[in-house]
Amino acid sequence: MKMHRLERMCLATTLTLECAHKAYLLGQAPQAQPDLRAAASAEKSGRYEEAAALYQRFLSGIESSKTNPSVLVEVRTRLATAYFLLHRYRESLDAVAPLTSKNPGSTALPVQAWLVDGLDRLELGQLPGAIASLRRTLALNPESGTARLALGDAFERSGRLEEAAREYEEQTRRTPAVPDAWYKLGLAYSRLATQVSRVFSQKFPASVIGQQLAAENLLANGDYLGAAPILLRLLTQAPHQPQVHAELGTVLLDQGFPKSARAQFRQELSQDPESPLARLGL
Secondary structure (H helix, E strand, C coil), X not given: CCCCHHHHHHHHHHHCCCHHHHHHHHHCCHHHHHHHHHHXXXXXXXXXXXXXXXXXXXHHCCCHHHCCHHHHHHHHHHHHHHHHHCCCHHHHHHHHHHHHXXXXXCCCCCHHHHHHHHHHHHHCCCHHHHHHHHHHHHHHCCCCHHHHHHHHHHHHXXXXXXXXXXXXXXXXXXXXXXXXXXXXXXXXXXXXXXXXXXXXXXHCCCCHHHHHHHHHHHHHCCCHHHHHHHHHHHHHHCCCCCCHHHHHHHHHHHCCCHHHHHHHHHHHHHHCCCXXXXXXXX
C-alpha cells in the first residue's frame, strides 16, 4: 500500500528543521557553507533534486574522518529524505543505511533517519528491516503518525493483519479526524474477516455457516452460477438462515429472472425488514 498524500505531506513538513539547528550544522563546516546553505534553501523551496545534488557533492568532497560526526549524520539524513521525496528509494536507503546499520540501537541518531530508513525499506519490500526501523522511530517519537501508519502497512504486507489493525486503530485514537487511518483500519478488518471466513468454511464445509460463507466468497468473486446451487441447497436445509433469500435473489437478478428475484427479496424482508441487500435488490 503506497503512502497517502497526507502521509507524504507530513514527511515533507518534517524535512525542514529548526533554523537554529541549520545554523549549527553550517557552523561545523565553514569550508562547505555555500553548498549547505544552497541545499537548505533548495529544500525549503521543494527543489529536492537540487538539494540532493548539493548534499551529495558535499559528502564527496570531504574526509569523513576529519568532519564533525554530527554534520555527517545531519547531511546524510537530509540527503536520504530528499531522495525519498523524489521516489528514489534505493538511493535514499544507500544514503541513510550507513547511519542506521552502524547504530542499530542508538538513540543518538535523529528520529528522521530511522523514519526514512523504515519508509525506504517498506517501499523496497524489505519488511523485517522496515518494521525494526519504524518501531525505533515510534520509540523516539510516539506521535509520528507517518511512522505508525507505515508500520501498520509493513505488518499488513507481512500477513500480520491483527498487528496491522492495532497500529491503525491506535492512530485513529490519536488523530480521529484524519481519514487515512480509518481507511486502512477498514481494509485490515475486511481482510481479517475474509481470512476468518475462509478458514471457517474450510474447517466446517458441511455446516450451514460454512456453506453460506463459501457461497458469499463465490458471489464476491462474481461467480453467481457457482453460488446458486449452494444457496438453493441452503434454502432446503435452513430456510430461515439470515441473508440466504437475499443472496439467492441477487443471483437470480444477475441471471435475468427479476420476478423470481423479487420473491426472494420479499421473503428476506418478511424475516428481516432492515436487510440492506434485500432492500437494495428490491
